[in-house]
Amino acid sequence: MAKQERAVRTRDTLIRSAAEIFDREGFAVASLTAISKLAGVSNGALHHHFTSKAVLTDAVEEAALARLLAVTEAGLPLGASRMQLLVDVTHRLATALRGDVVLRAGFELSGEVSRPPRADLREWWRRWVLETLEQADAEGELRPEVTASDVVSAVVAATVGFEVLGVRQAEWLSDSTITRFWRLLLPTVVPTARLADLDAEGPRPL
Incomplete structure (x- = not known):
């Protein structure tokens, strides 16, 4: 259960971080590296939850x-x-x-x-x-x-x-x-x- 809760929190953090980057820099130039850095997770962790920028954008x-x-x-x-x-x-x-x-x-x-x-x-x-x-x-x-x-x-x-x-x-x-x-x-x-x-x-x- 704790692992699932951490996964949900990480996913929510990535969605919010993506939204902040999109809002601040614009969608076209926003990078997954910038999003994962803001979220405080590795690129690997980001890709575990969202396989691409398109999938993450859909989630936002x-x-x-x-x-x-x-x-x-x-x-x-x-x-x-x-x-x-x-x-x-x-x-x-x-x-x-x-x-x-x-x-x-x-x-x-x-x-x-x-x-x-x-x-x-x-x-x-x-x-x-x-x-x-x-x-x-x-x-x-x-x-x-x-x-x-x-x-x-x-x-x-x-x-x-x-x-x-x-x-x-x-x-x-x-x-x-x-x-x-x-x-x-x-x-x-x-x-x-x-x-x-x-x-x-x-x-x-x-």
Whole structure:
């Protein structure tokens, strides 16, 4: 059991180390030697867990997707609308991207043109936003002249843009940036009578 636990810890350390190298240096130039050095293991130990850079990269993406699922599956607060859920989740996603290098690397790998992503986080995020907006529309939370496909373009373009810009400038992923975005967007897509029930500042700390 102790040996299995060490193996799991080593694997997790290698995934995090790979994510840090990808985030810092970029996927194309990242080397397995740099990753194993950061993880504090030999190249042989790395190859024992991951036979190639491609296999290790797939593992980073899968770990990042698990983190994204945890963000989006937080649940709908009692009495809250689908639009409030969307606001809250974008705030949680920005917070997670600031602090979780594995999640950040997973999103970055989705934009990597040199290889097809195993788990395309940006596409997965787009589908989740569209599904949430379709539910909001069905529940009368969007203006009659606005469609879910109209809004998904704005939300995904903005949030993915914040993710890309936030790699170098954390302010793009700040609570204030996300709040300003929603304060601009909500009045254009949500019926006036429903605006008072929405909070652009997102979830409050527990």
